[in-house]
Amino acid sequence: MKLLISVKRVVDYNVKVRVKADGTGVETNGVKMSMNPFDEIAVEEAVRLKEKGVASEVVAVSMGPPACSETLRTALAMGADRGILVETEVALQPLAVAKLLRALAEREQPGMIILGKQAIDDDMNATGQMLAALLGWPQATFASKLAIEGERAMVTREVDGGLETLELRLPAIVTTDLRLNEPRYASLPNIMKARKKPIETIAPAALGVDPAPRLEIVKVAEPPKRQGGRKVASVAELVEKLTQEAKVI
């Protein structure tokens, strides 16, 4: 079974983002970029399935400017077999990404597509579900456990109030939550080996998809600042403040 995974290049999760003064977005110039952490979990899960002999090939896809090939190299260094870069300068939104992935899925015929549950930049949490809809495949979002049993996948999902297990008919879409696995660090020899693995570059038009955004970004602003920082000296003072001043208990 072939696995397709998607990896997004995003501002590194340790970076404190700054809103641009002109309100058009968030500063990304000169900022450290990394693979979206939920996508790392997707890569790790796919590579483990290959190591177990469940999967035969892991194909990683990234979309965006040429620098996304670095993100693909990271996936290849973690153990993916080859990469596909859908190259575009358009700021892609989930609907366009889902359509591009559908086109690739129709070409590659994977048995499963694993995606991060959301990207930590736009926080949309949508692409996996949308791709499942477009392909007419079942979906299991927010996965914390995944097992393949023949033509079925058993997926445990993180839901409000606990966990839920679903059985999906393959091919299927799985999106990853934090506790699915702990992604490995690529070793130096594997990073070297990844340089020789193939990356195919393709344009959205070649996949028959119009990548134009549907949501117009009117403006991006800082959230309101919270006034905090007051200290109390004792538990008794804390309770007094909460009852007398804040009146919340």
Place this chain on the structure above:
Amino acid sequence: MTVLVLLDHDNHAIKQPARSAVAAAAKLGEVHGLIVGHDAAEAAAAAARLPGLAKVLHADGEAYAHALAEPLADLLVSLAPGYTHLLAAATAMGKNVMPRVAALLDVQPISDICGVEDGETFIRPIYAGNALATVRSHDGKKVITVRAASFDPVALEGGNAPVESIPPRDASALSRFVSTELSKSERPELTAARVIISGGRGMQSGENFHLLDRIADQLNAAVGASRAAVDAGFVPNDYQVGQTGKIVAPDLYVAVGISGAIQHLAGMKDSKVIVAINKDEEAPIFQLADYGLVADLFKALPELADELEKPR
């Protein structure tokens, strides 16, 4: 404009995030509620009592028993022609179903809105709430999930909407519910609690969470945790408050032994009053807290419980 809101329920009552989604929908136009489930007539009756609904649609069938995305999305798409906006709370259910609906309608969904400007313009957090984006949708229909903490829920009672039964549609055989492991608790749910007390890595073990339990009982509070505490295995994942866990905005949030990682702050910074108890006075959580207490939590928590016992 007519708005359809997919309502989270437990077959009996309407969940609080769904009532917040109704409040958001009311800013857009006439609101219809949708109850999908199996043997959920009681929930449909509860929905009819929510103020602000002009009508409740109720689809009942075995295929809907576990809110699987495939049959729910199929149903919503079949109802979509009558509506300009389709909404749900950004709960596990809403987040799972609504993007699937949007793709089937060829629409870019608008996730996790925290503000409504007009019928096509919405505010939503990006970068874990470190920035707010105002976005305008040029799609014919808007498919939206609502950040419940940003909208005061409508009341439980006061409405009297007619309930209209709609037939279930053919079930898809794409996925099958196997089992569920829900955490049992006598306490309010995190997303509905007026008071939340959360523990972090500073709690040192799962057993030590009983120190929070006693105070939670006194304040009728929900107990939460930081991602660090969940990852350390102290408590189950559904305790997690934060960008990737639950987004909450109670009247009072007490953070105990939590340093204040960005991802945790993103999940609770809209709380009305924040208290931090931490022995590290440099912890970032103190910059956000209305009342900070620099103290060893193993001393402060029993003391707090004793103080709360006193008649006030």
